[in-house]
Each structure stands twice: as C-alpha cells, then as structure tokens.
Amino acid sequence: MADSIVIKTEGLVKEFGDGVRAVDGVSFEIERGEIVGYLGPNGAGKTTTIKILTNLIKPTSGRALINGFDVNRHPKDALKDVGSLIGVPGVYSYLTPAEFLNYFGRVYRMPKEKIDQRIEEVLKMVDLLKWKDSKIGTFSTGMERRLAIARSIFHDPSILILDEPVLGLDPEGIKEIRELIKSFQKEDVTVFLSSHLLDEVSRVCDSVIFLYGGKVIERDSVKKIDEILKQYRLIDVELLNSINEHDLNKLKDMEVIDQVQKLGENRLRLTKTDGDPVSTAEILREVVENGFKVVSYSPERSNLEDFYVSLMKEKEGSR
Amino acid sequence: MKSIRDDIAEDLYNTWLTISFELKNHFRRKRVIISFSLAVILPLIFYVVPKIWAEFPDSADEFASLSLSFVNLLIIIAGSLFAGDVISGEFEEKTGLLLFPTPQRHMTIFIGKYIGALIPTMMVVSIYYLTTSVEVIGIYGTGALNHNMAKSFLVALVYTTSAVSVVFFFSSLLQRKITSMLLGFFSLMMILPVISNVLQFIVEVEPWYIVTYSAGLITDVFAVTMTIGGGPGGQFLLFTPDFHLGLVVMVVYTLVFLFLGILISIKRRMR
Amino acid sequence: MRCKYYFVVLIVVGMMMLSSTLLCSFQAEPSKMIEQDVPDEEVIDVGISNLTFSKEKPREGENVTIFVTVMNNESMDLGELTFIDKVNITLMHFEDFLFAWENITVGANSSKTFEFTWQATSGMHSFTAVMFFEIQLLNMSLPWSSRSAILEVDPEPIGNLYFPVAMLLVVFGIVGAAILAPAFFERIPYLQQKRR
Ligand SMILES: Nc1ncnc2c1ncn2[C@@H]1O[C@H](COP(=O)(O)OP(=O)(O)OP(=O)(O)O)[C@@H](O)[C@H]1O
Numbered sequence: 184m185a186d187s188i189v190i191k192t193e194g195l196v197k198e199f200g201d202g203v204r205a206v207d208g209v210s211f212e213i214e215r216g217e218i219v220g221y222l223g224p225n226g227a228g229k230t231t232t233i234k235i236l237t238n239l240i241k242p243t244s245g246r247a248l249i250n251g252f253d254v255n256r257h258p259k260d261a262l263k264d265v266g267s268l269i270g271v272p273g274v275y276s277y278l279t280p281a282e283f284l285n286y287f288g289r290v291y292r293m294p295k296e297k298i299d300q301r302i303e304e305v306l307k308m309v310d311l312l313k314w315k316d317s318k319i320g321t322f323s324t325g326m327e328r329r330l331a332i333a334r335s336i337f338h339d340p341s342i343l344i345l346d347e348p349v350l351g352l353d354p355e356g357i358k359e360i361r362e363l364i365k366s367f368q369k370e371d372v373t374v375f376l377s378s379h380l381l382d383e384v385s386r387v388c389d390s391v392i393f394l395y396g397g398k399v400i401e402r403d404s405v406k407k408i409d410e411i412l413k414q415y416r417l418i419d420v421e422l423l424n425s426i427n428e429h430d431l432n433k434l435k436d437m438e439v440i441d442q443v444q445k446l447g448e449n450r451l452r453l454t455k456t457d458g459d460p461v462s463t464a465e466i467l468r469e470v471v472e473n474g475f476k477v478v479s480y481s482p483e484r485s486n487l488e489d490f491y492v493s494l495m496k497e498k499e500g501s502r
Numbered sequence: 503m504k505s506i507r508d509d510i511a512e513d514l515y516n517t518w519l520t521i522s523f524e525l526k527n528h529f530r531r532k533r534v535i536i537s538f539s540l541a542v543i544l545p546l547i548f549y550v551v552p553k554i555w556a557e558f559p560d561s562a563d564e565f566a567s568l569s570l571s572f573v574n575l576l577i578i579i580a581g582s583l584f585a586g587d588v589i590s591g592e593f594e595e596k597t598g599l600l601l602f603p604t605p606q607r608h609m610t611i612f613i614g615k616y617i618g619a620l621i622p623t624m625m626v627v628s629i630y631y632l633t634t635s636v637e638v639i640g641i642y643g644t645g646a647l648n649h650n651m652a653k654s655f656l657v658a659l660v661y662t663t664s665a666v667s668v669v670f671f672f673s674s675l676l677q678r679k680i681t682s683m684l685l686g687f688f689s690l691m692m693i694l695p696v697i698s699n700v701l702q703f704i705v706e707v708e709p710w711y712i713v714t715y716s717a718g719l720i721t722d723v724f725a726v727t728m729t730i731g732g733g734p735g736g737q738f739l740l741f742t743p744d745f746h747l748g749l750v751v752m753v754v755y756t757l758v759f760l761f762l763g764i765l766i767s768i769k770r771r772m773r
Numbered sequence: 774m775r776c777k778y779y780f781v782v783l784i785v786v787g788m789m790m791l792s793s794t795l796l797c798s799f800q801a802e803p804s805k806m807i808e809q810d811v812p813d814e815e816v817i818d819v820g821i822s823n824l825t826f827s828k829e830k831p832r833e834g835e836n837v838t839i840f841v842t843v844m845n846n847e848s849m850d851l852g853e854l855t856f857i858d859k860v861n862i863t864l865m866h867f868e869d870f871l872f873a874w875e876n877i878t879v880g881a882n883s884s885k886t887f888e889f890t891w892q893a894t895s896g897m898h899s900f901t902a903v904m905f906f907e908i909q910l911l912n913m914s915l916p917w918s919s920r921s922a923i924l925e926v927d928p929e930p931i932g933n934l935y936f937p938v939a940m941l942l943v944v945f946g947i948v949g950a951a952i953l954a955p956a957f958f959e960r961i962p963y964l965q966q967k968r969r
C-alpha cells in the first residue's frame with residue numbers, strides 16, 4: 184500500500200439482522216491531505232460505512248484500514264490519529280467541558296500541558312470557553328454539538344471522519360464548520376465527510392465519492408458536482424406571504440433565476456437552467472435581498488435522488 | 503507491530519482511564535448520596551431502635567448479624583444504581599458515539615466500566631461495615647469485635663462482585679437504562695429469592711446454585727441462630743448454604759455474567 | 774425400686790430444669806450459677822458445693838469436663854450416715870435428660886470432685902447436679918442437695934478468612950487477565966490467519 188494512502192476500504196459489506204445490506208462492497212482509497220465528500224441520499228449507507236471506519240460496528244465482510252491498520256482488529260493503532268464525529272452524540276451531563284476533554288486527551292496520550300492548552304484553544308474555537316467549567320447537562324443542543332466538534336479535533340488529528348457534520352447547526356454554525364474544514368486543507372489534514380447535500384460537499388471537498396444503495400457509483404473530482412449543479416439547480420421556497428402575479432414577475436426578472444413555478448399558495452420552485460453556475464445559496468440571497476420573506480427553503484434535496492437515478496442508468500447503459 | 507509489553511501497558515492504562523472517568527461520573531450524581539447515606543442510615547436503625555424501644559441483643563455477633571442482614575439489600579441497591587446504566591446509558595444517551603471511536607479496545611472500556619461500578623459499590627459496603635463495627639464497639643466494647651465481622655465483610659465483597667455482574671449483564675442486554683436498572687434490581691431482590699424460596703420450601707431441594715441463596719452466608723458466618731418470633735427453635739430453616747460452595751457460586755456468577763455482558767456489549771451495534 | 778427413684782428424679786429435676794431454662798432463655802447470662810438447695814433446714818451438713826466446667830465458653834464439638842464437688846462436713850463418711858443406705862449423685866442435662874448417675878462416697882470432713890465429660894453442642898445448656906439419699910427402709914430416694922449451672926457453647930465457626938480472600942483474588946485475577954488477554958490473542962499467528 185502506498186504510504187500516501189491513509190484511508191482504505193476493501194469490499195466492505197454490512198448486513199443487518201433483517202438481511203438488509205446497508206453497505207454492499209464498498210472499496211475506496213483516500214490519500215493524505217485529501218478532503219473527500221461521501222455523498223448519498225438518505226439510507227445510502229454513509230453512516231454505516233463511517234461507523235465501520237471508526238470501529239463502532241464490525242463489517243460483515245471486507246475490511247477498513249486507516250494508516251495501514253485494520254480498524255476493527257487494531258483500533259488502538261488505527262484510530263489514534265483520527266478525530267470523528269458521528270451522528271448526534273450525547274453528552275456526559277455531569278461533567279464539565281474541561282473534564283470531558285481531559286479524559287479524551289488522556290485517551291489519546293496527550294501530555295498534560297498540551298491538554299490544558301488545547302482545552303483553551305479548542306473551546307475558544309467553538310465559542311464555549313465561557314462555559315469551560317459548567318456542567319454539560321445545562322448546555323443547549325447547539326452547544327452540545329459544538330462541544331462534540333471540539334472533541335473531534337481536540338487531539339489535533341491528521342485524519343478527520345465526519346458524518347453529516349453540519350447536522351443540527353444554524354446557518355452561522357454551518358459557515359463556521361465549513362471554514363474550519365477548509366482550514367484543514369492547508370494543514371495537510373485528511374478529511375472524510377459524509378453528506379446528503381451536494382451543495383455542502385461542493386463547497387469544501389476536493390473530490391466526491393457517490394454512494395447509492397450501499398454501492399459506490401462513482402468517484403470524481405468536485406468539478407463533477409458543479410456540472411450537476413448546472414443541471415439541477417433548483418430550490419423550493421416557502422414564503423411568509425402568499426404570492427401574487429407581481430411577485431412572480433419580479434422573481435422572473437432576477438438574474439439568478441430562469442424559471443419560477445408556483446407550487447402552492449406561498450410555495451415556489453425556482454430554477455436556474457443556463458448561464459453561469461450559481462449556487463442555491465446565492466439564489467436564496469438574491470431572493471431575500473429583493474424583499475421576500477423566506478420561511479423555509481430546501482435546495483436540491485429532492486433532485487439528488489433524481490441525479491443518482493440518472494447516474495445509475497448512465498452507468499448501466501455504458502456496461 | 504509494537505511489543506507485547508507496550509501493548510499491555512497501553513491496555514492497562516486505558517482501563518485505568520475508564521475507571522477514573524467512570525468514578526468521576528458516578529461521584530457527580532445523586533446515586534452516591536443515596537447509597538452512601540443508606541450505608542450509614544440502615545445500620546443506625548439497628549442501633550437507635552433497640553436503644554429507645556428495646557434492648558440490644560446479648561452478644562456482639564447477634565447484633566452484627568441482625569444489623570448486617572440489611573447489607574444484602576444495600577448491595578443490590580448500590581449495585582443497581584452504579585452498574586445499572588453503565589452500558590445501556592452509553593447506548594441510550596448516545597455518548598458511545600464519542601467513547602467508542604477512540605483508540606482503545608472495547609474490551610478495556612467495558613472492563614473499566616465494570617470495575618468503575620464495582621468500586622463505589624464496594625465502598626458503600628465498606629461504609630456499612632464500618633458503621634456496624636463502630637456500633638458494636640460502642641455497645642459491647644472493643645473486645646467484641648471479632649474476626650466473624652471480617653469474614654462477613656469479605657463474603658459481602660465477593661457477593662458484591664456477583665451482584666454488580668448480574669446488573670452489568672442486564673445493562674448490556676437492554677436498551678433503556680431505567681429498565682436495565684430495574685431488572686437488575688428486581689432479579690436480585692425478587693426473582694432469584696422467589697425461585698430459591700420455592701425450591702427450598704415447596705420443592706424442598708437446596709437451591710445451592712442460586713446466588714441470592716449463597717448471600718445468606720453474609721450473616722450465617724456469625725453462626726448465631728436467631729430466634730425470630732420467639733420460642734425455642736425460632737427460625738425454621740431447611741437448608742443453609744455451604745460456605746465454600748456458596749462462595750464458589752458467587753464467583754461463578756461474577757465471571758459468567760460479567761463476560762456474557764462484555765460479549766453482548768461488544769456485539770451490540772451502536773445505532 | 775429403680776422405677777420409683779426415677780419418678781422422683783423426674784419431677785424434682787424437671788421443675789428445676791424448666792425454671793433454669795426459662796431463666797436461661799430470658800436472662801441468658803452465660804455461665805451464671807444458680808444455687809438451689811432443696812432442703813430448707815440443714816439437718817445433715819452434706820451437699821453439692823460446686824458445679825463447674827472445664828471451659829467457660831467451649832466451642833461446638835469440644836469435650837467439656839463437668840466437675841461436681843460434693844462436700845461432707847459431718848464427722849462420718851458419706852454412706853455411713855444414719856438411715857442412709859446409699860448416696861447417689863445425678864447429673865442432668867436438658868437434652869439428654871439423665872446425663873450421668875453415680876453411687877458416691879465422700880470421706881468425713883472432706884470434699885470430693887466427680888468428673889463427667891460431655892461433648893458440646895451449640896447453644897445454651899443447663900446442667901443440674903442432684904444428690905440423693907437412698908433410704909431403703911422407707912423405700913425412697915430423697916433429693917438432698919442440688920446445684921445448676923448454665924453453659925453457653927459457641928457454635929462451630931462457619932468458614933474462614935482465607936477462602937473469601939482467595940475468591941476475591943480469583944475474580945480480580947481473571948478480570949485482570951481479561952484486560953491482558955487481547956494483546957496475547959492478537960499475537961497468535963493461527964488466529965490471525967483465520968480472521969483474514
Ligand atoms: N442498526 C441497524 N439495523 C438495521 N438496519 C439498519 C441499521 N442501521 C442502518 N440500517 C439500514 O441501513 C441502511 C443504511 O443506513 P445508513 O444510516 O448507513 O444510511 P445513511 O446514508 O447514513 O443515511 P442518512 O442520510 O439518513 O443518515 C438504511 O436502509 C437503514 O435502514
């Protein structure tokens with residue numbers, strides 16, 4: 184195995200009790216310093232793969248290697264340089280963030296001074312320094328989440344395995360996490376992150392592994408996503424007020440929108456089909472800046488499924 | 503591959519880390535106050551009640567065996583409180599998502615958690631014996647304290663290991679920490695004693711293989727035949743547990759339930 | 774003759790036993806001597822002066838010697854006293870009703886100690902020694918003097934200190950070994966191959 188390969192899976196299969204193959208022969212390699220997105224719709228098997236990679240579950244067959252060590256057989260060697268964030272972890276309510284991080288620092292064999300120093304650094308990074316010595320049980324969900332993120336980067340890992348890292352965060356938090364992940368690029372940290380949001384992955388990753396029904400469909404550079412975004416740039420918007428004819432025209436006149444489709448009393452589907460690629464976020468920003476009160480929006484969530492179906496067909500056709 | 507010595511040293515250190523982490527977690531919680539105060543209050547009842555309303559028993563051994571008849575209950579309460587949620591809590595509260603992806607063998611985590619639950623339970627038992635000993639000295643003088651007390655204490659510690667093991671087993675088996683705590687508690691408090699009594703008094707065979715029956719040794723070692731309800735003969739017992747066999751049964755329960763629990767925990771999926 | 778003797782013994786001693794057991798269970802003070810001299814007036818200065826045990830608190834299973842001392846302050850040998858044909862001493866115990874019976878003689882102005890051995894069983898025990906004058910002319914046995922004593926026997930100790938310590942060591946040993954075991958198993962080549 185080349186030294187530069189840090190994460191490797193070989194024909195991973197995970198079958199659950201009811202015969203469901205959540206992961207069905209997944210093989211991929213990730214090189215040092217790469218930021219790789221693991222993309223797939225709900226139920227594709229992303230979390231299952233990541234749980235195998237972090238020794239939370241054992242694969243039915245195949246193996247997962249980190250730095251050349253089988254994760255399930257030699258977790259002590261494989262995981263010592265890995266920071267992970269999986270799902271929405273709970274908290275040890277009766278401890279303080281300092282005590283909590285101290286334990287993990289010791290598990291990762293960090294020297295004492297380093298632990299104390301990192302507690303300050305990391306808590307500052309996630310904006311929890313003020314609550315360093317208060318019980319975690321009193322924290323809000325967002326604070327708990329930020330603490331979990333702090334824990335995953337606490338020991339300065341050179342490999343980060345993140346499952347839906349922005350889940351449950353507010354837009355401000357999402358932005359911060361993105362910046363954090365991007366900053367790792369410079370530090371030669373390998374990042375493997377799962378997401379079901381195309382947009383999300385395209386913003387931070389170098390390359391993408393497409394997963395569908397437990398199988399890897401394609402591995403591509405993030406440019407591929409830009410192409411997809413070009414084709415499938417639509418966003419469902421729910422507005423506070425009901426929509427009239429004037430609003431529709433106003434939206435149609437906007438640079439970033441080509442088509443406006445009325446879905447309901449105050450629900451719209453906006454599409455950008457040609458011209459320069461713009462992200463859904465930009466479309467949203469334009470809409471808001473034009474005085475529309477947006478209650479909710481869901482960018483490209485539905486069409487990722489469509490995209491996968493077409494990708495599958497494409498693949499089968501070429502065979 | 504690293505040397506086996508380093509490997510073992512790492513595992514030992516990891517176990518120690520888990521133990522101290524568990525202890526820190528336990529000692530922040532109400533369960534410590536509950537069980538530690540029970541360890542003082544229960545034996546105090548046996549001092550205060552006879553002091554005010556009745557007379558103390560004639561011998562220190564009689565007093566001790568009366569007072570210590572409740573240590574069994576305390577072991578079960580403390581064991582259920584400390585071990586009842588060690589594994590199920592990790593899954594139910596999803597803290598396992600933080601704990602398990604660390605560079606540790608899961609084996610050391612689970613053994614550390616077992617020991618981490620065993621230590622506070624043993625501390626509670628020790629406090630109970632300490633209180634009882636102080637009472638014995640107070641009532642009967644220093645000379646009254648004999649090695650029967652030490653024997654009973656040691657038997658109680660062995661029983662503690664098996665009680666904690668049984669609760670630990672349920673904790674690894676069940677999804678919710680409240681059910682695992684309650685099932686652990688009731689299996690030792692009711693289910694096993696009921697089976698043992700049915701076998702003893704109805705079927706009339708000796709239930710030597712039931713750990714709660716062996717737990718009778720905790721007070722049996724004082725070798726006082728308590729006359730409950732007066733009259734010569736007093737208590738009617740069909741069987742009494744054999745000292746050696748009883749302790750071996752306890753150890754077997756400890757090991758079987760501990761390792762079954764660990765096996766289930768390792769197999770169990772982190773959802 | 775014999776039959777009558779036993780009958781008297783039964784009634785007299787039975788009463789004493791009952792009272793002493795009641796005392797024993799309610800008062801329960803170990804090794805307390807209870808003196809009960811049957812005749813009120815001491816016509817003849819002969820009697821049981823002492824009932825003691827070789828051990829104050831024996832353990833279950835131990836052999837205990839019971840000493841019954843009979844003193845004779847008369848100027849005649851016991852047995853030569855007027856009207857008295859024989860002097861008997863009877864030792865009674867609650868469980869085995871008549872424990873021992875012996876024909877005795879004690880010299881003038883002296884005392885003599887008689888020994889009985891008993892294998893201790895656990896619990897409280899009351900012993901009563903009674904001295905009888907056997908008067909053949911009247912065809913009766915006259916209880917003359919008696920003495921009771923209570924002996925508390927500790928039950929056989931259950932178990933020892935070493936075994937539970939050993940059991941704790943076994944538990945900790947195996948749990949400790951379980952911590953170390955994976956490091957060893959990982960290094961067994963056969964197991965490694967099997968898992969690949
Ligand atoms: N513990 C389990 N028992 C049975 N089936 C499971 C279990 N965990 C996951 N699955 C199934 O395996 C499949 C893949 O699940 P997984 O959580 O890996 O998907 P995912 O890609 O992470 O989806 P999401 O975007 O919803 O998080 C799903 O169909 C799920 O129902």
Ligand SMILES: [Mg+2]
Nearest residue numbers: 229230231347
């Ligand atoms: Mg998932």
